Amino acid sequence: MKYIDHNSVVKRMNSRLIVNRILKTLFFLATLFALLTIAVLFYRIITQGVGYLTPEFFQNFGSRFPAKAGVKAALVGSIWLMCVVAPVSLILGVGTAIYLEEYAKKNKLNDFIRMNISNLSGVPSVVFGLLGLTIFVRALSLGNSILAAGFTMSLLILPVIIVAAQEAIRAVPKEVREASYGMGATKWQTITKVVLPSAIPGILTGAILALSRAIGETAPLIVIGVPVIIQFLPENLLSQFTALPMQIYDWAKRPQLEFQNVAAAGILVLMMFLIIMNSIAVFIRNKFQKRY
Amino acid sequence: MAQKDVTGQPSVQELIAKSNSKKQKKVIEKLIPFILLLIASVSVLTTIGIVFTLIVETVIFFTKVPVLEFLFGTEWFPFANTEQQFGILPLVVGTLKVTVIAAIVAVPFGIASAIFLSEYASENLRRVIKPILEVLAGIPTIVYGFFALTFVTPLLQQFIPDLKIFNALSPGIVVGIMILPMIASLSEDAMTSVPNSIREGALAMGSTKLEVALKVVLPAALSGIVASVVLALSRAIGETMIVSLAGGSTPKFDWDVTDSIQTMTAYIVQVSSGDAGYGTTIYYSIYSVGFTLFLFTLLMNYLAHVISKKYREEY
Amino acid sequence: MMEKVLEKASSMNNQSSNIVYNTQQLNLWYGNHHALKNIDLEIKENEVTAIIGPSGCGKSTYIKTLNRMVELVPTVKTSGKILYRERNIFDADYGVEELRTKVGMVFQKPNPFPKSIYDNIAYGPRIHGIKNKKILDEIVEKSLRGAAIWDEVKDRLNTNAYSLSGGQQQRICIARCLAIEPDVILMDEPTSALDPISTLKVEELIQELKEDYSIIIVTHNMQQAARISDKTAFFLNGEVVEFDNTDVIFSTPEDKRTEDYISGRFG
Secondary structure (H helix, E strand, O other), X not given: OOOOOHHHHHHHHHHHHHHHHHHHHHHHHHHHHHHHHHHHHHHHHHHHHHHHOOHHHHHOOOOOOHHHOOOHHHHHHHHHHHHXXXXXXXHHHHHHHHHHHHHOOOOHHHHHHHHHHHXXXXXXXXXXXXXXXXXXXXXXXXXXXXXXXXXHHHHHHHHHHHHHHHHHHHOOOHXXXXXXXXXOOOHHHHHHHXXXXXXXXXXXXXXXXXXXXXXXXXXXXXXXXXXXXXXXXXXXXXXXXXXXXXXXXXXXXXXXXXXXXXXXXXXXXXXXXXXXXXXXXXXXXXXXXXXX | OOOOOOOOOOOHHHHHHHHOOHHHHHHHHHHHHHHHHXXXXXXXXXXXXXXXXXXXXXXXXXXXXXXXXXXXXXXXXXOOOOOXXXXXXXXXXXXXXXXHHHHHHHHHHHHHHHHHHHHHOOHHHHHHHHHHHHHHHHXXXXXXXXXXXXXXXXXXXXXXXXXXXXXXXXXXXXXXXXXXXXXXXHHHHHHHOOOHHHHHHXXXXXXXXXXXXXXXXXXXXXXXXXXXXXXXXXXXXXXXXHHHHHOXXXXXXXXXXXXXXXXXXHHXXXXXXXXOOOOOHHHHHHHHHHHHHHHHHHHHHHHHHHHHHHOOOOO | OHHHHHHHHHHHHOOOOOEEEEEEEEEEEEOOEEEEEEEEEEEEOOOEEEEEOOOOOOHHHHHHHHOOHHHHOOOEEEEEEEEEOOEEOOXXXXXXXXXXXXXXXXXXXXXXXXOEHHHHHHHXXXXXXXXXXXXXXXXXXXXXXXXXXXXXXXXXXXXEHHHXXXXXXXXXXXXXXXXXXXXXXXXXXXXXOOOHHHHHHHHHHHHHHOOOOEEEEEOOOHHHHHHHOOEEEEEEOOXXXXXXXXXXXXXXXXXXXXXXXXXXXXX
């Protein structure tokens, strides 16, 4: 006995294919939606802000008057901030990754460390701000300095760097390590002379992407109490400072319409910063990409 | 073997023997794991620091405000001169409004994009679209906040004349756009990890691509997709700058999305950018709100973890 | 028995009506690689046709062309004709989905869906429009019986198909294929991933299925081809070297290359 009537299957086929085509179009439009948003966003910000991107904009401090407002303090502050975040988060992140990939045995403590890292990456940035406020600003009396903000940001992006470094280290094949051990090298020699050099492109790429997240983060800085209007450049790591996203936040909040354009110009500076960093990441990835 | 050669040069093996100061080497090899363990413990200390900070300050807060009032109070008026009110529900509701709107935007669009990328798009198209999605994911939230305030809200006001400058709708939509790439990319990963042989099995029976996608691949990747949605929503709950800029600072216990709201994160920002004196009830209140926020996101991340572990399909 | 042999003999002379697949001057390229060259092959109803040849000879490519699965590789180009029941499968108005509902396929590696056994078998009938639970139940039972696995799984139809052994999974895949009552079943090295005992079971099954279906099987195992097939085609470097009754191919092949391959001198 036949259950399937192939003639009716053929008849239904057409409508099934039409549904397939309609849904395919819908899925494509949904994908297009994201791409379109990004285009509108960039278009808006560029048209609003580009008129304010004058040399003076880079030379002026913050001001109550839109025409005189500039990003000098914020830009310099963001660069100072990166000078703290980059080394601190790299040392902590790569150290942790080496420990987990090369030394950690399978036991409860190390499982806990691993689980803890994945949990940490889900903690909202504003909560890291509260941590920074309590520990660095108050308990360690660093105040709302570059150092306090830098430490807070380092901890915030630490999980991202650890995971990127772990992946890069894991990608170094076992055979290469064995070749090094086979010549009588110690574990630490193997790590520093063989494993890390091949893992560095991957680590750096991940680290730069993490750092560009730190540059754009605003919430922790607000919670720490980083001021906005600052009329001087920082002198050392314990100086007060302001940063690009803080400055943008302040401008965006102001009721005068003029300041919206200033904020857009600030965003353009921030985006250029990010684009430069991401191009470096892409450059490193392409230049040093090794295939085993 | 280890003989000097004719020129009188020592052999390599001899040089090695000379330079190997065994003692120093041994000390380094012993010390290194210990130092690295110390470094690795920083991440654990961070978690402990967060939990400890939040708990201690929250406990102090509860000496000033009763726990029950905090948990079940429907009014949040910390800045009132006479009668301060610390019922967290309005802040939770504000957060939920934004998260639900974000989900309504991000889940269908994100999963649809994932299906398109993994089941329909050619390799070349995928190679163009994926980096653009990554760019979308890399835009700082302050930029999204600015976009919500200066573009999305005015745009929406043309269709909804009653929409206030600060509202739940606009930041909700923009938070949705922000988490969309995360859902799209994690769901696509889950779907592409379904082996092609299974797709071929379905295609060879006369399935259309849509049937393969919806009836075979989607169910097989469901745990990964659900986990990605939960993770993304946890991100939405913790999102700060978009809601601070476009959501307003009026905690309300209702379901109106056209009026000004305040989320948990926005409250913390509001207090921090003002001058809340150290030691005041308001100062401690940001920790209690932060702790609530922390518990919400922790719960959701744990949920995502359990879902992706427990229901992982074997193929 | 005798009748059957006679019938077969007469049907071999009888042209057109009982030809399932008529391949004419088929060429296929993967990019620049010319994988199939001027293939001419006639495949008849209710026979098992084996396709043998060394790795890379195009035998898998050929069988995947018969239901156009080969076109999943984006760079594939074809020329020539394959007439399935006298209709060219490359015709623009011949949908691949329609073709594939009539031509079932069993793959090298068992590839059940990550669903319950029941849902695996019911998948095909469901997408083709059968919703009635009672009919589905009947189809599932009939198909599983047809694939000689009903007794092993009848008590656990709701467990995931991946809980079964490799050999059982492959028979589930055959049952899944039977569920849409195809006309032809294509088998692409269906036993290459199985242990000897499972292989034996699948081979026995093929012998039974032959009564109702036309089967085309690719195999790298010459003994298998000799055991189960009626006709054998020997492929080499994308060409059909020899196509004849299986006993002829294995006893008195015409071509020297066929003889060399059969006797194990290469491959």
